[in-house]
Amino acid sequence: MQTKNDVEKFIQSYVGHVEKKLHNENQLIFDYTDTAYGKGITEIESILRPLWGEASLAHSENRSINQTILNKITKGIDPSSAEYWGILNDKDQRAVEMAVLGYSLLLNETVLWNNLTIKQQEHLVDWLQQVNHISLPNNNWHFFRIIVNIGLENVGVPLNTEKQNESLQIIESLYLGNGWYADGSPNQMDYYVSFGFHFFSLLYAYFMKEKDAKRAKTYKERALLFADDFIYWFSSKGDAVPFGRSMTYKFAQSAFWSALAFCDIKPFRIEIIKGIILRNLRWWVKQPIIEYNAFLPIGYAYQNLIMAEGYNSPGSSFWAFKALIITALSKDHTFWKANEEDLPLLRGKKLLKEARMLSIRPESDQVYLYTSGQYSKTEHLHNAEKYAKFVYSNLFGFNIAHSNYLRSQMAGDSMLSLSEYDNLFRFRRECTQISLHENYIFSEWYPWRDVQIRTYLIPFKYWHIRIHEIRSTRNLQGIEGAFSIPKPDVLKDTNAGIHEEENRSYVSDGNLYSAIINLHGYDNGGKVITTEPNTNILTSNPSLLPSLEANISQGNNLLVSAIYGGTQPPVFENVPRFFQERYGFRMVQRESETFVKKEG
Known part of the structure; x- marks a missing residue:
């Protein structure tokens, strides 16, 4: 062509x-x-x-x-x-x-x-x-x-x-x-x-x-x-x-x-x-x-x-x-x-204010759109999956739930899914409040009327941090999903595989890598969810989805995770460190640091 x-x-x-x-x-x-x-x-x-x-x-x-x-x-x-x-x-x-x-x-x-x-x-x-x-x-x-x-x-x-x-x-x-x-x-x-x-x-x-x-x-x-x-x-x-x-x-x-x-x-x-x-x-x-x-x-x-x-x-x-x-x-x-030319030199990070997105391009062939506050009032099928996930990517696509029952059917990539320990999950749909910044995006959302979640999405080059401040009158189970990758028919690459560890989980098929790390508040170790087939819009394979699980109690809770997605193995030594301070949150990665002031 x-x-x-x-x-x-x-x-x-x-x-x-x-x-x-x-x-x-x-x-x-x-x-x-x-x-x-x-x-x-x-x-x-x-x-x-x-x-x-x-x-x-x-x-x-x-x-x-x-x-x-x-x-x-x-x-x-x-x-x-x-x-x-x-x-x-x-x-x-x-x-x-x-x-x-x-x-x-x-x-x-x-x-x-x-x-x-x-x-x-x-x-x-x-x-x-x-x-x-x-x-x-x-x-x-x-x-x-x-x-x-x-x-x-x-x-x-x-x-x-x-x-x-x-x-x-x-x-x-x-x-x-x-x-x-x-x-x-x-x-x-x-x-x-x-x-x-x-x-x-x-x-x-x-x-x-x-x-x-x-x-x-x-x-x-x-x-x-x-x-x-x-x-x-x-x-x-x-x-x-x-x-x-x-x-x-x-x-x-x-x-x-x-x-x-x-x-x-x-x-x-x-x-x-x-x-x-x-x-x-x-x-x-x-x-x-x-x-x-x-x-x-x-x-x-x-x-x-x-x-x-x-x-x-x-x-x-x-x-x-x-x-x-x-x-x-x-x-x-x-x-x-005319002779075709490559894309012009684009910024590695750009706020798309009207679209309520923060664009991150760690490489020219990798595009991540962090978003909060988009939603279609028409409520067409799978509205939340199409508009309300935390980040969308050309490499990983996104998953569409077969149902909201069981984590394998819900296939909750790039979202925090919550249940009352009955395997029936809810996740972010509409936001009641958003705030857009050059270095992070904030949103407030209510999966139940009496459960308030204040989410901060802080992108780095290859990693991003998710912070959830949760005020709940219910005891809830939370599942934090990273990016999903196609489940290989045969794991061929020496670096490919499924890894479930105490504070993290990560997967690879030799071409794509996805990882999630507990920085604060999650329980039960890292888990890799194998989703139903035909959930991801890019591939019909079942997906491998790294995840963390949290037991959310009545009152105030804080969940913090680091998520990686890319075409090279994650360098865990480069994971941003997280510090909670009186007026906000500080993330430090090598010589650089980002401070996020608490909203409201």
Whole structure:
């Protein structure tokens, strides 16, 4: 995946599979899984989402989109057809799928518009206009209406100014500053900021640069600010940190960078932007979930329904094709002529204030995002695992619980899990208070109404310290989880293995190393938990999870641990030493030290 031809072949292999299935069966209904919005809309999604790549490619080749897909569209928009896509309801999933049709109307007229008869054009306008007659969630969805409306305006349909302004104002109300938006919930700043807000705002800025120059300029400026932070989510290998919902959208991770290239906006040199995009695509095509001439299954790096949300279908993952709008650029464009470059020199530690994250990069291929205070009010499946863990990593991914019963099923990596000695665990979800600093992050959270936990996350280069001040009216069992690694089929490396000792536990598969050490307050020695298979989003293997256990009594308790994760064996002599002082906590590592003042 290095040239435009490589990306074109990738698109064509998937579009060809959709075409073949439609030709043979006249439908894309999937009997083996379903969504909250039903199989009929799932088919619409599966037909239209590939157009993010196919329409872009057709634009650069000055041709129509795939004829089989075009035929399905003309039937879907025809109210007299048995295959009519229907009348929309409020907050309807079909509004999401309309956006790519709006985008197609903004491209060369040979892509879509000129391939329709006058009657079919009327049908398309009527079907798309429905987006102006329904209510939308107050989040990134308003960009679907915005893109549809400017697409319609581009082919001569009068703009619905009232609804367009309404949506633009709602988008504006979600802007936090420094390039970041909140996706509806004030505590949700995930990949939707990149492939939702900025992707569409850049398209708007490009196509509306003359009609709405002021807003276009604002959107470009915000994208430049966002790029300076978002680049910290990517490693030099091309992979990005999995975090938040909709991980099944896969290489949509790089859609923001593709939109920058499409719009010729350069927060970094075009060679750097090209490198980010193509390295990300190359990382993805090496994953077992990517199969040519097929669909993109539900899951992250492998097929996995456990991590899915209720809106994920076998066609949902084609949202990733938004990253392929770079094929709209001609082969003579500077993007394709440029030589890829590595990431620019990035800071080893950077506070991403609006995202409520502290980024740590001990090596260029290792990215850790420490976070507190993010949460999605939508409460999609496994919300806590996707937003509320202490740290997220490109190397280790994160675990999704099979259930909250038994530690092996709960698979609680990068979190403190608590039970009333009944094997039914709770962990951090929403925070009642947070505080962000250049050297640490603080949060307050309540797993029960009468159990207060005040957590400090203090990153060092390869280690980090977790401090929990616990005030409880209950006797509780606490399980502190480090990073998890795949359980090897055979332990081949001489350094690989499972180690359980009095005050620590650590594991390795010869490639990844994870360790946790008791600095204060834990009991019963270090334990390695073997989790259920298919819990980690990067690997289907059962995971090995180093952990510590604590008996938490009624009253005040203090737990302090040091956690390591990396590609080299941990050097235990370098573990930061911990000192509790009157007004805070002091950590000393060799010649350096960090003091954390007690919050509140």
